[in-house]
Amino acid sequence: MSLTIAVTGLNATDNPGPGVPVIRAIREGALGDCRIVGLAYDALDPGIFMDQVADEVYLMPYPSQGMTAVFERLAYIHERTPIDVLIPCLDAELPAYVRMADQLREMGIRMFIPDEGQLGLRSKANFPKLRNDLKIVTPETFTVTSPTQLANLDENLKYPVMVKGQFYDAHIAYSRMDVERLFYQVRAQWGAPVIVQEYVDGEEFCVTALGDGQGGLVGSVAMRKMQLTDKGKAWGGITIRDAKLDAFVRDTMAKLKWRGPCEMEVMRAKGGKLYLLEINPRFPAWVYLTVGAGRNLPWATVQLAMGESLAPFDPAAPGVMFLRHSFDRICRLSDFETLQMTGEIHRAAEVSP
């Protein structure tokens, strides 16, 4: 059965969204027998203009415009291009999609994403709960809403410490003065609370995983970054296999009963102990590596969303490498014009196999 699958996150800059690699993975999983609807926030998102990515493109309102605007736009799109499965790929849109999940399912749009409780639990502000209640090993974490709380940190943390925004951004602070300065800087950009976290020195790994929502792990691929952008994003990486890391991922997914895709950032401290640094509730931009490693997690997500049952994947083989690159693409002004003026592009006949 040919499915129509909508995917967000089509930006493909030096800090790319996961949409394009998710679509590439789905096209391979479906052996070309699918129709892809790209949901873009900006008419200049490069994924809109790339070959063999989106058969149709619709511009979306930003989540900050409210859930009603997003829902109404999706209802309009679904009327014109009925969607079987939708994969949201960006952190900022997840809360809205989680809240709309039931309504979208009633319309016939399936997703395989966490529920509101799971989504809230993985937020950095809830790391103390993960550490204390669920016994997931995380760096000691404090949520700070007011500068008066900073005085208490001196008793509980050794410098350096990490100062993080609740959604994004992380800085290292070597002194109380650094922490105060960063507190105001991060709060101004990302709002309160600001996260102050124990600094763990060691080797960092990224893992993309797919949980079945019952505590089981459908599959995971672990990667070490080989090249970084100036924002610390992977520009090259290699799959690794480590029994202890596999056990850590399985254990974390079981405790969270995570449903859907995620990216875990894990630090192996000197001495070998593993710490969960972050869970992002969507696939990472390097997710095409899972296809290279023979574990097509985006396609597995589509299958799960469609109600299929899947046997868990064996751990992926180590030593599969990827390098990202950039090149200038010549684009048709007419595509840009159509998208700007009508908010949608329909070209299924041109790019479908």
Add this chain to the structure above:
Amino acid sequence: MDILKNTAHLALSDNGFLFDSRNGATYGLNATGTYLLRRMIDGTPSDELPDALIEAFDVTVAEAERDVEQFLLRLADLRLFEDEAEELGGVQ
């Protein structure tokens, strides 16, 4: 000194390229290092490595002993042979 406990995670090519599958680290070894590590992976005890080196390369006993000692120290620094079991304490 016998630091070799577990080598299943190491992939060593004949040209000296070494990949540690547990952490993704890669190394380039020279011919001597490649030879020594291959012998270690194949099970040669550390105290027999100087003789193995003398058989394969034109080196004196003193040079072979010094080179093997330095090589083993370097491997220990890189923690290439950390025992998996001792790390499991971190998983709760």
